[in-house]
Amino acid sequence: MTKNILICGVGGQGSLLASRILGQVAISQGWDTKVSEVHGMSQRGGSVVTYVKYSDTGKVASPVICRGEADVIISFEQLETARWLPFLKKDGKIVTSTQKIYPMPVISGNAVYPESLIEKIRENGNVVVECNAVDIAKALGNVKVANVVLIGLYAKHSGFDKEIFLEAVRECVPEKFLELNLKAFEAGYNA
């Protein structure tokens, strides 16, 4: 079976590292894996999405995830959760940070940031797991590790052994930042 994980957020939130950790989890199991990233223009504070796909039985063909195909959406920001929701399978799961980042049209008063998005998504019948990854990261002393906090939260609900994830974090994070990132992972796992 192919499993599709969509990671979304705002340029600069660290979705690349998150997708690499998930990719590492899958290849550590010896599974065929594809990770599709976004570089360039949209990194400048735009909406960004990356895809992680793996298969425990065969090959992964397409590297992209289309509407109605994601088993899980991991989102760093509420508005992005709502934006990418159509990519989720009917019975898919959402792991999201409750962070809000206002896009320029909202800041400049040309659009409004919709209210109670997470509640609305729940009403749709999707399972939503949430935490405020930024606040947790701040408490650890560095907002940058919010991405790994969220990976921790996902790990708890992923059905994988925690140790497999920890190993992947060790593999993907540079030595210098490892301790902090492991703490972030734990904090997310226990959130």
Next chain:
Amino acid sequence: MQDKKNKIDKNKKLLLGNAAVARGLYEAGCVFVSSYPGTPSTEITEEAANYDEIYAEWAPNEKVAFEAAFGASVAGGRSFAGMKHVGLNVAADPLFTSAYTGVNAGFVIGVADDPSMHSSQNEQDSRHYAIAAKIPMLEPSDSEECLEYTKRAFELSEKFDTPVILKLTTRISHSQSLVTISEREEVGIREYKKNESKYIMRPANAIKRHPIVEQKLKDLEDYAASNSELNRIEYGDKSIGIITAGSSYAYAKDVYGDKASYLKLGMVYPLSEKLIKEFASQVDELYVIEELDPIIETYCKALGLKVKGKDLLPVIGEYSQELIKSKLLGIEPEFSSVDATIPVRPPVMCAGCPHRGTFYVLKKLGLTVMGDIGCYTLGTQIDTTLCMGASVSMLHGFNKVRPETASKCVGVIGDSTFMHSGITGLIDIIYNNSFSTLLVLDNSITGMTGHQQNPCTGLTLKNLPAKAISIEEICRACGVENVETVDPNNITEFEKLLKAELSKDKPSVIILKRPCALLKSVKKEDYVSVDSDLCSSCRACMRIGCPCISFETGKAVVDASQCIGCGLCMKMCKFGAMKLNKRGKV
């Protein structure tokens, strides 16, 4: 756990398509890489630079990169030049004639197309270049093939004495998949022998070379027919036969699996008549699935084959499994959505971006702005964006036709873009007695493509010290008498200077010098906070379009975690509500 780990092949790595190309360069014994950055091709060269065995550099533009790599090939070293699709336009001149000369050691050109224009100004299909220049082209469909085809391209280049183009797309360049790596094969440096009839393309020689090019294409077509690894037929259900290449192959496989047969082309030029006819004869219905232009399809139709393709599939944008399902099978996806209007989130200039001050002043003065390509393309005040370097030459043409508005018109160009192709436009301005005012936005890095060094920064691709070429001295050497430098965050000074230069009837260049806020060397010790008692909610600070500032509470709020303390918003505030603070140690 442990036994699972042992099952994993140590030589298998999850690599980005671009990193796999770089690995291919390494394994193929490539010794010389010269490229110009451009999304989605950039990481090939950045990754290649990590191998000590490969000399790798950023050239000032793609034409120079191409010619440098070609020179290395003639000298006898396997070489590579990387660029994005529009970069090949810049390098097109040497491209065409290099087909005539052929190579000495293998010479491969990597070009990455950007269907759907994730980070580009057009979505041209590079395959047209292969056809027009009569140069073979390979197109991988995943990272494993990126590595394999790169090595294969060098072999073909030497076997057929021709440059070879390796064509990628955003999806291939920027997707990671598993790759089996192996050792580098040292191929050494080939002997260089002077060979006038091969390397000097004056008419008498070129006339003799052209028939050789045509013969090579015939030989390559035979090779394409016989090489079943590169052009592979996978028979499944024969009621549908799909001819495809690159990422389209992956999408088609996703949709049809073994319910169709595939002719998966690794070599997309030249195409093999024999192979295509053989495949067509085995299947009931023939489809061509290819992104962008109908190149394989047109070829099939010229062979008299009945095919389905662009009558059902678009010539615009990237493909996906969803698109193929919808257009070919009429299956639409099921999905849920939220009952709310989701505002768009366009890319914006970063917090602390030095271009912000520049554009504030340009807007304030209501100027017409000939734009260029870089982070400053996000500036709301620009009137035009065509291609790299066009700001300068368009400014010249614009002002010649409307001399009466020349004092209200400027061009803006970044440091990397100025080095790429701005200088020749400036020479046009001086040589032809123009009076234009050009702004060079020098943020000391190639920003848009993710921080590459360039000739102005004083460092090479491999982070070795280099002579930092002075934009100011170049402008003076071109004959510009009025060359001034100012900090764009000093908006009062800049405005004064700009007005003065615009009023002159001679050409001027103003260099706006301030480093990109994302550079590590830029200290982020300060941040701005708002005294809400002093804030009058006038929203004057919003004029600079900074992503840090919001009005959630009716008063200005600055997001301290993003703010780098550039202080521009403080200059907008007439009530002294914004203050600079020192960040405590984090």
